[in-house]
Amino acid sequence: MSVLYDLPGPRARRRNRLVGVVSAVLLGGFATYVVVRFVHTGQFSAAKWQQFEYASVQRSLLSGLGATLTAAALASALALVFGAVFTAARLSLIGPLRRLATGVVELFRAVPLLILIFFAYYVPLQYGFALPKLWSLVLGLTLYNGSVLAEIFRAGILAVPKGQAEAAAAIGLSRGQTLRVIQLPQAVRAMLPAIVSQLVVLLKDTALGFIITYPELLFESKQVGGKLVFELPYVPTYLVTGAAYIGICGLLSFLAYRLQRRLARSPRIPADAGA
Amino acid sequence: MGDFLGVLTHHWEIFRDGFATTIELFAISAAGSLVFGAALGAMRVCPVPTLRAFGAGYVNVVRNTPLTLIFAFGVFGAPKLQVGLDYFPTACVALTAYTSAFVCEVVRAGVNTVPVGQAEAARALGLTFSQTLGSVVLPQAVRSIVPPLMSVVIALLKNTTIAAGFSVLEAGAISAYLAEQDEPRLSVLIWITIGFLVLIVPLAALQRHLERRWAVLR
Numbered sequence: 001m002s003v004l005y006d007l008p009g010p011r012a013r014r015r016n017r018l019v020g021v022v023s024a025v026l027l028g029g030f031a032t033y034v035v036v037r038f039v040h041t042g043q044f045s046a047a048k049w050q051q052f053e054y055a056s057v058q059r060s061l062l063s064g065l066g067a068t069l070t071a072a073a074l075a076s077a078l079a080l081v082f083g084a085v086f087t088a089a090r091l092s093l094i095g096p097l098r099r100l101a102t103g104v105v106e107l108f109r110a111v112p113l114l115i116l117i118f119f120a121y122y123v124p125l126q127y128g129f130a131l132p133k134l135w136s137l138v139l140g141l142t143l144y145n146g147s148v149l150a151e152i153f154r155a156g157i158l159a160v161p162k163g164q165a166e167a168a169a170a171i172g173l174s175r176g177q178t179l180r181v182i183q184l185p186q187a188v189r190a191m192l193p194a195i196v197s198q199l200v201v202l203l204k205d206t207a208l209g210f211i212i213t214y215p216e217l218l219f220e221s222k223q224v225g226g227k228l229v230f231e232l233p234y235v236p237t238y239l240v241t242g243a244a245y246i247g248i249c250g251l252l253s254f255l256a257y258r259l260q261r262r263l264a265r266s267p268r269i270p271a272d273a274g275a
Numbered sequence: 276m277g278d279f280l281g282v283l284t285h286h287w288e289i290f291r292d293g294f295a296t297t298i299e300l301f302a303i304s305a306a307g308s309l310v311f312g313a314a315l316g317a318m319r320v321c322p323v324p325t326l327r328a329f330g331a332g333y334v335n336v337v338r339n340t341p342l343t344l345i346f347a348f349g350v351f352g353a354p355k356l357q358v359g360l361d362y363f364p365t366a367c368v369a370l371t372a373y374t375s376a377f378v379c380e381v382v383r384a385g386v387n388t389v390p391v392g393q394a395e396a397a398r399a400l401g402l403t404f405s406q407t408l409g410s411v412v413l414p415q416a417v418r419s420i421v422p423p424l425m426s427v428v429i430a431l432l433k434n435t436t437i438a439a440g441f442s443v444l445e446a447g448a449i450s451a452y453l454a455e456q457d458e459p460r461l462s463v464l465i466w467i468t469i470g471f472l473v474l475i476v477p478l479a480a481l482q483r484h485l486e487r488r489w490a491v492l493r
Binding site for chain 1: 320321322323324325326329335336338339340341342343344347348351352355356357358386387389390391393394398404407408412433434435436437439440447450454459460461464467468471472475476479
């Protein structure tokens with residue numbers, strides 16, 4: 001039950017039903033309009049959809065998907081490392097190192113990701129050294145998402161009760177040991193959903209590779225969609241590509257949600273956590 | 276160093292116009308997504324199942340779609356459906372459609388942070404629906420809505436750069452434009468970065484200020 005509405009009485013139930021019917025009619029009307037647009041502009045024509053039966057079309061879409069997943073996997077791994085290193089630096093006792101790391105993280109979080117990718121792509125070109133597009137994209141994604149992850153990690157570690165670190169110090173663990181053995185294992189549990197959500201964002205952002213013409217899924221779908229033989233099937237191709245993105249990201253988001261639910265239900269420290 | 280400064284002074288008009296377009300794009304899309312996002316948020320907490328399902332469906336589809344794909348659909352797909360717009364309006368629609376999903380989630384989460392007892396007490400006092408909403412629920416919800424909403428707005432400002440890849444001459448497009456005039460990319464990109472920092476740092480500072488002020492009051 002939402003906070004805004006009381007349990008409906010007979011009048012409210014009648015009104016809700018009426019609103020439900022009216023909104024269903026409106027939404028149905030809009031859906032019909034979309035279908036009519038599709039029919040009117042010939043989006044259901046056989047040629048436009050038969051293209052997906054051709055091996056060459058399947059190959060280019062699959063290679064695009066492969067390129068997207070490659071960039072996402074590389075950038076995820078590097079961003080996690082980047083985040084961990086900068087979190088450690090931000091929690092260090094050496095003042096200048098801490099301030100430098102904080103500055104770097106704040107800077108990369110504030111700059112638009114596309115501009116970071118432009119830096120990674122065009123600046124090496126200017127000095128006559130062409131970085132492969134994959135690595136320009138991965139570098140940009142790593143710097144941005146690594147900085148966001150560093151922020152998530154830091155918040156996660158700071159959320160671990162202070163007594164834990166104090167107890168660790170009292171039994172003679174070093175700061176590094178405290179971080180590794182005491183604080184991280186507890187923090188990771190709490191921040192796992194946030195980490196997965198950020199990796200979904202990273203996966204979606206690989207689509208920016210399109211703008212520097214890295215041949216990822218979106219780039220390949222434009223190539224496929226621009227084929228005159230199949231009557232320029234942009235719309236069907238984008239629908240298929242969109243479904244692929246939604247499927248993959250939706251699955252990961254669902255995983256994050258499940259993790260969150262599980263972590264919320266279980267006690268913070270299991271009773272029999274002997275190991 | 277004089278050369279670095281020269282990049283900005285020689286092409287001042289281009290930088291000015293680029294950032295003016297960025298701000299225009301940002302303002303229109305922000306207004307649009309606040310209105311549409313709030314409407315979607317209202318749908319997601321309302322007692323009518325049809326509207327709730329539509330809100331949930333919209334958010335789940337749009338949040339899991341790359342913004343670049345929405346742009347590409349608007350620029351290359353929509354004209355094939357004969358509903359294509361010019362580049363700038365297309366960018367506004369794409370940014371609004373995308374950002375609304377995030378605004379909706381912030382609004383929904385914010386309304387749900389208000390304890391149910393607050394509304395029950397208000398109704399027990401005999402307040403009407405609009406009184407309960409206006410005087411009891413919203414004033415409390417706004418405090419938990421505004422800080423994350425600022426994050427969404429900042430993300431929108433940064434996302435406007437994607438329009439540069441789709442023929443809108445805004446700040447992100449300056450570097451490609453000046454590259455044709457043989458200006459060094461590095462200097463141009465640094466100036467663009469500075470421009471964005473000038474826009475974003477005050478917004479982030481405001482967010483931190485509100486967060487700190489309202490965290491105490493709750």
